[in-house]
Amino acid sequence: MDRPENHIGLTLGPVLFNWSAERLRDFYATIADRSAFDRVHVGEVVCGKRMPFSDPVWPDIIAMLEDAGKEVVVSALALPATVRERKTIAALCEDDDRLVEINDVTALSQRGGKPFVVGPFVNVYNEGTVRLMASRGARTVCVPVELPLASLTSMAQSCPDIEFEVFAFGRLPLALSGRCYHARLHGLHKDSCRFICDQDPDGLDVETMDGQPFLAANGIQTLSHGVQAFCPAPEEAARAGVRRLRLSPHTVNMVAAGDTYRSLLDGRIEPAEALNRLRGLNLPGELVDGYERGLAGCLAAGQA
Amino acid sequence: MAIELVCPAGTPSALRSAVDAGAHAVYCGFADETNARNFPGLNFSPAEMTKGVRYAHDHGAKVLVAINTFPKAGTFEPWRKALAAAEEAQADAVILADMAVLDHAATHHPGLRLHLSVQAAANTPEAIGFYADTFNVKRVVLPRVLSVEEIAKLNKEIDVETEAFVFGGLCPMTEGRCSLSSYATGRSPNLSGVCSPPEHVEYVEEADGTAVRLAGFTIDRFGKDEAAGYPTLCKGCFVAGGKSTHLFEDPVSLNAAGLVGRLADAGVTALKIEGRQRGKGYVAEVVKTFRAVVDAIEAGGDPVKAEQLLAGLVEGGRQTSGAYRKQWR
Numbered sequence: 001m002d003r004p005e006n007h008i009g010l011t012l013g014p015v016l017f018n019w020s021a022e023r024l025r026d027f028y029a030t031i032a033d034r035s036a037f038d039r040v041h042v043g044e045v046v047c048g049k050r051m052p053f054s055d056p057v058w059p060d061i062i063a064m065l066e067d068a069g070k071e072v073v074v075s076a077l078a079l080p081a082t083v084r085e086r087k088t089i090a091a092l093c094e095d096d097d098r099l100v101e102i103n104d105v106t107a108l109s110q111r112g113g114k115p116f117v118v119g120p121f122v123n124v125y126n127e128g129t130v131r132l133m134a135s136r137g138a139r140t141v142c143v144p145v146e147l148p149l150a151s152l153t154s155m156a157q158s159c160p161d162i163e164f165e166v167f168a169f170g171r172l173p174l175a176l177s178g179r180c181y182h183a184r185l186h187g188l189h190k191d192s193c194r195f196i197c198d199q200d201p202d203g204l205d206v207e208t209m210d211g212q213p214f215l216a217a218n219g220i221q222t223l224s225h226g227v228q229a230f231c232p233a234p235e236e237a238a239r240a241g242v243r244r245l246r247l248s249p250h251t252v253n254m255v256a257a258g259d260t261y262r263s264l265l266d267g268r269i270e271p272a273e274a275l276n277r278l279r280g281l282n283l284p285g286e287l288v289d290g291y292e293r294g295l296a297g298c299l300a301a302g303q304a
Numbered sequence: 305m306a307i308e309l310v311c312p313a314g315t316p317s318a319l320r321s322a323v324d325a326g327a328h329a330v331y332c333g334f335a336d337e338t339n340a341r342n343f344p345g346l347n348f349s350p351a352e353m354t355k356g357v358r359y360a361h362d363h364g365a366k367v368l369v370a371i372n373t374f375p376k377a378g379t380f381e382p383w384r385k386a387l388a389a390a391e392e393a394q395a396d397a398v399i400l401a402d403m404a405v406l407d408h409a410a411t412h413h414p415g416l417r418l419h420l421s422v423q424a425a426a427n428t429p430e431a432i433g434f435y436a437d438t439f440n441v442k443r444v445v446l447p448r449v450l451s452v453e454e455i456a457k458l459n460k461e462i463d464v465e466t467e468a469f470v471f472g473g474l475c476p477m478t479e480g481r482c483s484l485s486s487y488a489t490g491r492s493p494n495l496s497g498v499c500s501p502p503e504h505v506e507y508v509e510e511a512d513g514t515a516v517r518l519a520g521f522t523i524d525r526f527g528k529d530e531a532a533g534y535p536t537l538c539k540g541c542f543v544a545g546g547k548s549t550h551l552f553e554d555p556v557s558l559n560a561a562g563l564v565g566r567l568a569d570a571g572v573t574a575l576k577i578e579g580r581q582r583g584k585g586y587v588a589e590v591v592k593t594f595r596a597v598v599d600a601i602e603a604g605g606d607p608v609k610a611e612q613l614l615a616g617l618v619e620g621g622r623q624t625s626g627a628y629r630k631q632w633r
Contacts, residue, residue, distance in 0.1 A: 078481075108434055109434035123401070125374035126375050127377050146486045146492055146495060147376065151377040158377075178633055179476055179553075180633060190633035204545060209543060211543070217551065222552070295490050297488075
């Protein structure tokens with residue numbers, strides 16, 4: 001496919017939440033059928049305990065997406081710990097047919113020089129780290145969510161061969177833990193969690209004692225309550241060195257979210273209109289984008 | 305093999321106190337964003353570091369310099385200077401987290417011994433092997449996500465030394481992989497070397513107590529007679545699923561004094577005490593107590609009842625052995 005030099009790609013990130021196999025199959029069928037995403041991530045990133053439920057559906061989903069012309073990336077776990085989880089990563093890193101997204105240094109050492117995407121869970125804060133990743137096969141780097149856009153620009157200038165991606169839409173992945181907060185809240189241990197995180201397909205709202213929306217829990221992961229909505233004009237994104245925007249799946253209409261971003265990046269709508277359309281999607285929180293401006297991540301979007 | 309007790313020194317006087325109290329090694333950092341305790345009034349100038357190292361060496365103790373934050377693109381100079389200053393001061397090792405900093409140290413300061421900071425969050429043989437093979441890292445400070453059994457297994461699969469936290473503040477989140485603080489305040493451990501920074505903390509007096517706010521978010525409330533620890537975001541009280549709860553972690557501190565013997569059996573080389581933000585009196589007392597525990601275990605005797613001895617020093621008097629026991633998860 002021929003694309004202009006400054007074309008900005010649209011990535012659908014991995015599903016971070018505990019969705020049932022049926023929900024995953026239906027979701028990706030819609031994405032394959034009529035979404036604007038050119039690259040789609042699949043695979044479980046947050047909790048290895050969820051894998052036995054989702055593992056059986058991925059081969060069909062991958063085939064469906066690739067038949068529809070999507071580039072598929074297989075994402076690896078962000079906090080592997082058990083022998084089984086480490087073996088899963090090793091097996092996944094064997095994949096010669098498609099890109100693998102590494103979300104922990106464990107996978108970096110196992111990928112053995114084959115091409116990969118660096119996910120936002122890996123601490124890539126500077127050009128030295130990007131060069132090291134590039135020398136080992138990195139093609140795309142989705143930078144950590146708290147890194148300001150100005151730092152990405154600085155990295156892009158010194159590493160022109162790497163495709164830089166920004167986490168542009170969705171609740172921001174803020175922290176990982178050895179402890180499961182869903183289990184803790186329900187008085188359970190992680191080892192016998194009953195998979196109750198499936199009750200919150202966009203994460204469990206966490207408010208302050210004064211009722212102010214603040215964070216969201218998703219098993220061992222903590223996300224923002226606010227929904228990242230980084231909506232740059234295409235020339236602004238290109239100037240900043242951004243080559244891809246990542247949208248993170250929620251239960252809202254992700255086809256519409258993808259269409260909104262494609263329209264924005266193709267210059268058919270203004271950033272303000274993109275934010276308006278996103279606000280109409282019945283999102284789980286207010287729109288935020290402070291991180292991109294080097295400020296607190298919770299600051300309201302579109303204030304620049 | 306002898307257990308090495310690694311103790312915090314936020315200031316030159318705390319360094320002397322720790323050494324005098326029996327620390328085998330102290331760790332400290334320079335007074336800027338290159339270390340993960342970048343708080344006002346803490347840390348060392350290059351000249352103070354040189355003097356501190358001399359004092360420690362004269363008393364048979366080592367100095368490990370923490371340069372364990374992540375330089376943002378285009379801002380490498382402070383980290384470059386910190387590495388040069390640590391070598392100049394004749395530090396026994398530097399504790400690093402960022403791959404570019406590790407690469408610079410391995411290339412330009414081959415004489416420096418490299419330790420991998422807990423901020424690098426390496427908890428599998430593959431991740432640890434990567435840092436050992438690529439940068440010749442000699443020791444890894446373990447993330448606080450592993451149980452004692454898992455540490456024992458891990459040590460059988462790796463060739464580098466391990467260091468485990470045994471006392472002090474406890475991050476429930478995996479260190480180096482947490483942006484909660486910057487989401488609320490714009491500053492975080494990875495970016496700025498601070499968590500829940502003091503300039504964003506506000507105490508608001510109310511009718512029946514005090515509300516503690518961080519950047520406008522109420523993270524806890526205390527009654528008039530309740531002791532309030534430092535308001536770290538993840539130790540706050542929040543509302544989730546209709547419950548008001550310390551969702552992430554109770555206001556507790558880590559105390560693994562009772563596990564020192566088992567950690568030694570698990571192959572851990574060094575035991576680390578958190579608390580570079582603490583005063584010299586606190587440091588002296590904790591170090592003395594832990595040194596007694598370590599000495600007792602090495603002598604083959606019963607470990608002294610250190611958990612009780614140290615109870616008065618921890619926030620709100622409440623302690624946990626954290627992830628070292630699997631139930632914590």
